[in-house]
Amino acid sequence: MESRSRATGQLIWILLFFAFTACVIAALLQAAMVYNNITGVLNDEFSIHTGLNYVQSRVRSGDSGGGVYVGKFDGIDALYCLEKDSDGEYTTIIYGYDGSMRELYCEKGAEFEPDAGEKLLDMDSLGFEDAGSGLIRVTCASGGSTGSIYIASRTEGGGGA
């Protein structure tokens, strides 16, 4: 009789042990999922909003005399920012290629391949669209999220590629 009650007592402790172990595993799995979700969202949002803000600041800094316009760079949608120097005219081309936002600074009219540009940010796609009335629509996509903004250029572009 005494040994049976002792066995029951031990069984309760063993059951409690398994119950707590299951709780610990569940809590750790949930925490891992939440952490994974947070880092995923932060990474996607970082790429999208950093990209959009970068393009916005490039448009603002080069927005004079029609120096900013949307065009095609080797068949890819691209944003052209023209600069005039005493040496001649130079252009900064921003475009999306091979899973990243890229930037190429070169003499106006010089021919380069898209992979010549410097990688700035990893993102799935980057698109530029001339929305008319001096508006440029920029769209970035990363990890299933998409962000898009309109940027009003004070001087309508079209300086020619």
Added chain:
Amino acid sequence: MSRHSGISLFLMELVMMLAVFVTVAAIDTLMLVKANNLSRQSENLDRAVEYAVSAAECYRATGGGARAGMTDTGGAWTQYFDKNWQSTDESGAKFAVIMTDTGGGAQVTVNDGGESIYTLSVKAAPNEG
């Protein structure tokens, strides 16, 4: 007799240690859930800024919000979004972007269920040409 009580003590100690660990894990999980909520709020604020800036830029370029996909409601332009920031109608909306003409400018407000989360003022400026 002493062997049995030794096993009981060992199990008791193990369970108590696990109880402490479960408590700490629960606190840790609560913190992560709070972090998750903050990250979602931050994502919503990012989206709010994105749509407010787009509305303001369209106002600067065209004097209205139609180009940004907003609906003219007479002196104001509105656009509604669901919880995933997909465009929707007013009845199913969680977020609302409202641009109000203030005379020579506009104010863009983004509401989350009636509570303002972002406000932006824009002034119409003539183009440089």
